[in-house]
Amino acid sequence: MPLINVIPGNKIPTAPLNVRMPMWHMPGWLLLIVWTVRGLARLVVLSVRYWWLTMPVGVAVWFRAEYGSFVVLGLVLVITGGCLAWWRLHPASWLRFGWHPIVGRWRRLWVYRRRWASAMATCGLATVFDGDRYIPRLGRVRSSRYGDEVTVRLLPGQIPDDWATAAPRLAYTFRLRDGRAYATSKPDRVTLRFLRRDPLAGLIQPLPIPAMPDFTALPLGVREDGETYRLRLTGSQLLIAGATNSGKGSVIWSLIRALAGGIRSGLVELWVFDPKGGMELAAGQPLFTRFAYEDPDTMAGVLEEAVKRMRQRAARLRGITRQHIATPGDPTIVIVVDELAALTAYITDRKVKERIREALGLLLSQGRAVDVHVIAALQDPRKEVLPFRDLFPTRIGLRLTEKEQVDMVLGDGSRNRGARCDQIPETTPGIGYVALDGVREPVRVRFSYLTDTDIAQLVRDYARPGGAA
Numbered sequence: 001m002p003l004i005n006v007i008p009g010n011k012i013p014t015a016p017l018n019v020r021m022p023m024w025h026m027p028g029w030l031l032l033i034v035w036t037v038r039g040l041a042r043l044v045v046l047s048v049r050y051w052w053l054t055m056p057v058g059v060a061v062w063f064r065a066e067y068g069s070f071v072v073l074g075l076v077l078v079i080t081g082g083c084l085a086w087w088r089l090h091p092a093s094w095l096r097f098g099w100h101p102i103v104g105r106w107r108r109l110w111v112y113r114r115r116w117a118s119a120m121a122t123c124g125l126a127t128v129f130d131g132d133r134y135i136p137r138l139g140r141v142r143s144s145r146y147g148d149e150v151t152v153r154l155l156p157g158q159i160p161d162d163w164a165t166a167a168p169r170l171a172y173t174f175r176l177r178d179g180r181a182y183a184t185s186k187p188d189r190v191t192l193r194f195l196r197r198d199p200l201a202g203l204i205q206p207l208p209i210p211a212m213p214d215f216t217a218l219p220l221g222v223r224e225d226g227e228t229y230r231l232r233l234t235g236s237q238l239l240i241a242g243a244t245n246s247g248k249g250s251v252i253w254s255l256i257r258a259l260a261g262g263i264r265s266g267l268v269e270l271w272v273f274d275p276k277g278g279m280e281l282a283a284g285q286p287l288f289t290r291f292a293y294e295d296p297d298t299m300a301g302v303l304e305e306a307v308k309r310m311r312q313r314a315a316r317l318r319g320i321t322r323q324h325i326a327t328p329g330d331p332t333i334v335i336v337v338d339e340l341a342a343l344t345a346y347i348t349d350r351k352v353k354e355r356i357r358e359a360l361g362l363l364l365s366q367g368r369a370v371d372v373h374v375i376a377a378l379q380d381p382r383k384e385v386l387p388f389r390d391l392f393p394t395r396i397g398l399r400l401t402e403k404e405q406v407d408m409v410l411g412d413g414s415r416n417r418g419a420r421c422d423q424i425p426e427t428t429p430g431i432g433y434v435a436l437d438g439v440r441e442p443v444r445v446r447f448s449y450l451t452d453t454d455i456a457q458l459v460r461d462y463a464r465p466g467g468a469a
């Protein structure tokens with residue numbers, strides 16, 4: 001085996017069986033022996049590699065020879081009964097340690113291994129070196145209820161982004177719904193995640209309300225892997241972008257719900273701006289410290305008031321502490337703006353527009369340090385509509401109408417890395433992509449949906465101490 005210029009992939013032979021005659025003369029019987037030995041060696045390797053298949057078959061054959069067919073049948077029944085009992089008694093551990101590993105191995109062999117070489121070649125992931133063709137090595141396959149996680153060893157010259165671009169093609173090649181590639185801690189591997197069933201297809205019920213909101217982990221929805229999606233608002237500002245009816249309202253309501261414990265105890269103040277006339281958020285008025293929805297002039301005034309509060313706080317804390325601790329007398333201020341463009345772009349009065357822009361710019365750039373956060377929803381993420389885009393460190397991309405908008409919202413290269421906001425169907429509002437701390441690739445999330453009854457209940461249980469705004 002050569003020690004230099006080794007390609008860590010699988011070499012594809014030019015023919016399934018090499019029957020070329022060697023250059024030197026070899027008698028036919030010797031050739032037959034060589035091929036037989038080679039074939040046997042390959043059989044042994046395969047039996048060891050697929051021990052989970054060959055071992056039970058071998059044991060069954062041996063039992064049948066020793067004790068007869070009935071004993072084998074009895075054994076099969078006992079094992080099946082044991083598995084059923086395990087499933088009934090403790091389904092979670094059965095699925096994790098019993099069923100899903102079996103499904104993973106089977107799918108590795110039947111779905112992926114079988115079509116691997118052709119899939120790699122047709123999706124542009126194979127390579128040629130020194131006249132030989134190589135394909136990436138297929139690693140482990142872990143299956144879950146919703147999909148498969150396939151580990152792959154990269155070929156030289158490949159980067160995770162190549163796989164991210166090819167992932168949707170691969171998904172269709174393996175007859176699956178959706179595929180995305182993720183970089184791993186090892187620089188020579190990527191993980192492909194393929195969906196068989198969408199865990200986010202159903203409605204996400206409102207999540208439990210924390211007694212005291214943790215600003216580093218506000219529960220807002222469910223991630224594709226079934227975990228709760230928690231938003232980190234500490235030191236951040238949040239932009240929610242999505243076409244009309246994409247579910248921006250559900251993100252805002254999920255967030256208000258996550259903050260409700262703090263609102264009731266006076267540790268959080270919500271300043272809400274609903275420039276669309278108060279339709280979306282009016283139901284939550286008893287939760288809000290300020291609620292502005294009428295004319296732009298009033299909204300500009302309230303924003304300027306927020307700037308004043310922010311400056312006073314900054315002056316008070318300067319030189320004393322770098323971290324503001326919320327108290328009922330000095331709470332965290334969360335400014336919620338439904339449809340930001342209505343404040344920054346669609347106002348005709350130039351003077352008011354200027355005042356709003358200035359106040360928003362100050363809040364966004366200086367608020368983070370003193371516990372003043374801005375949460376803004378937006379339909380159209382074009383630059384001329386939103387001059388402050390870069391001041392939002394945290395962004396959520398719901399369904400968007402054009403591909404180009406995805407990178408505008410989530411940052412350059414996000415769509416290539418898997419955030420396909422433009423492909424979210426209209427039938428699944430509340431689904432979007434978010435960036436998680438320490439993860440390069442955007443993660444798909446569905447936000448919880450609060451019905452009018454849930455909102456009414458929330459208002460009844462968590463209205464702010466001083467009464468309605």
Ligand SMILES: Nc1ncnc2c1ncn2[C@@H]1O[C@H](COP(=O)(O)OP(=O)(O)OP(=O)(O)O)[C@@H](O)[C@H]1O
Pocket residue numbers: 203204242243244245246247248249250280379428429430431446447448449
């Ligand atoms: N998380 C969700 N889960 C299920 N359905 C949702 C969810 N969010 C919203 N919907 C449904 O989609 C509809 C539109 O949602 P919503 O009003 O929040 O969208 P929007 O993006 O705020 O729209 P607009 O920009 O027009 O205000 C809602 O009436 C609701 O039926």
